[in-house]
Amino acid sequence: MNKQSKWIHQFFKVYWIVIGVHFFSQWGSFVFLDYDDDAYHFYIYILIMPTLLMSLVTLITRWIYIRWNHLSFYVLFSASTLITWTIIYLNYDIRIITALCLLPILSAVVFFRRRLLWIPSVLQLIAFTSLYLADSHFRNYLSSFDVIAVISFIIVSTFIAHIIVASGIEILADLQLTMSAKQDLIVKNAIMSKLSKTDGLTNLYNQISFRDYYNTAFDYATKGAKLHLALIDIDDFKVINDTYGHQAGDTILGKVSQVIQQHMSSSDIAARYGGEEFALLLFDQTFEEAYALVESIRSSVAELQHLEMNGKSVTVSIGLQSYGSEKTKEQLFEQVDTYLYEAKRTGKNKTVTAPHTEVS
Structure with missing residues (x-):
């Protein structure tokens, strides 16, 4: 397994953890806190159906990754977007919850490819816009400032991610240059050491x-x-x-x-x-x-x-x-x-x- 595949498998583990944490957090909130909803609506529409949806998305994503490995980044970021905005939609009354849209963008940073950063960013904008236009409750809950803030947050986060990746690539290049110079020095020292110990004519020790x-x-x-x-x-x-x-x-x-x-x-x-x-x-x-x-x-x-x-x-x-x-x-x-x-x-x-x- 190469390093890229290793990280992709780690992301699948994280998806399951996020789904599990969200499930138990919602259930705990309903049981132990003052949750303004009836039991039937909560268990069916807030707990079971969203959990099944996110689980199905994760399973389908993994199947596509195994079947068509070259599509791994696209399905990975699409899955993270669907999971993220499902959670945001279920909890949009929590103002800070929209910050979760940052996670798919930051996940692209792991692969150190700048061209990949705009994929999750565009997906976040599409998901937010679609949800805003399709659901009146979600639209009415957000003020004009909220809409501008979310869009700005996604765009600015993408540019910051670009800076992080660019800086990382530069550091990696410097490290590779240093390692290459170190290897050359080791080889030269080994050659010099051998030359200092051996006789050039007979190749025996001096x-x-x-x-x-x-x-x-x-x-x-x-x-x-x-x-x-x-x-x-x-x-x-x-x-x-x-x-x-x-x-x-x-x-x-x-x-x-x-x-x-x-x-x-x-x-x-x-x-x-x-x-x-x-x-x-x-x-x-x-x-x-x-x-x-x-x-x-x-x-x-x-x-x-x-x-x-x-x-x-x-x-x-x-x-x-x-x-x-x-x-x-x-x-x-x-x-x-x-x-x-x-x-x-x-x-x-x-x-x-x-x-x-x-x-x-």
Whole structure:
């Protein structure tokens, strides 16, 4: 159910409430107050028949709304006019009762459509004029001033309703503009935040972001979480740049980062730590699983052939170590860096970890 339908259903509820309140108010006035009418005339012509008429109008209006939804506004305002002027006619000796004709006009304000405002306004004028011309008792009860006052009241109320709607539409437009600007700002901030955390070439986290994640991960590790740190370095990367150019080197960096991302789980962290070096934080797995993961990265990189290097392949060296309570986070990082250096010093294209396990 859209918002328009929701409000229309609310109006139907209000119609039934108005009919019920009018019924019991009339009945209470007859029973408890000095009501100048006999019982038969009151119950038939003042209580039962008008209540049945207003109820029938409401039921027919609802049926038309369900059957022909595009006529909803017209039947809604017509029904409210008939109910309003039925009540006014039955109680026209109460001077203020004609103010009820304001209700159908104000009901149009809910839909925030200025062109709709004149529909209930015209209907009120038609209903008042018809009643005035058709019923001599009603006509004789009203003075010339009353006639002018009622007509003026309806017209002025419509103009006030126009001002309310116009003001509401302007406020809504300003709010939408503000929300749009806020959404643009949120998107821009999200983009800037991502750019500040990631490396533009590899789309991995940058060194600053990695250090933040590493500090947090180490704190969790001290409380019992599993943590493995790996450092990956592209072998002979300077030779690649010098031989094939820096553009080729950038392409190689991008391809190696893609291999890393393909092997990482959503809970792991991968970063370009600097130059041709990458740092990995691996969670929720045993040392053997972490070892197998970095080995799969190493072997996958070695299998790639690069057009930028005339079909040749590149290799990576890896250092790997798990968290241990005997080391600080600085000592853990230095230990893994030592393993990486040993892998490169002893032949490259291998993974070194404690106790100096090597696979090549």
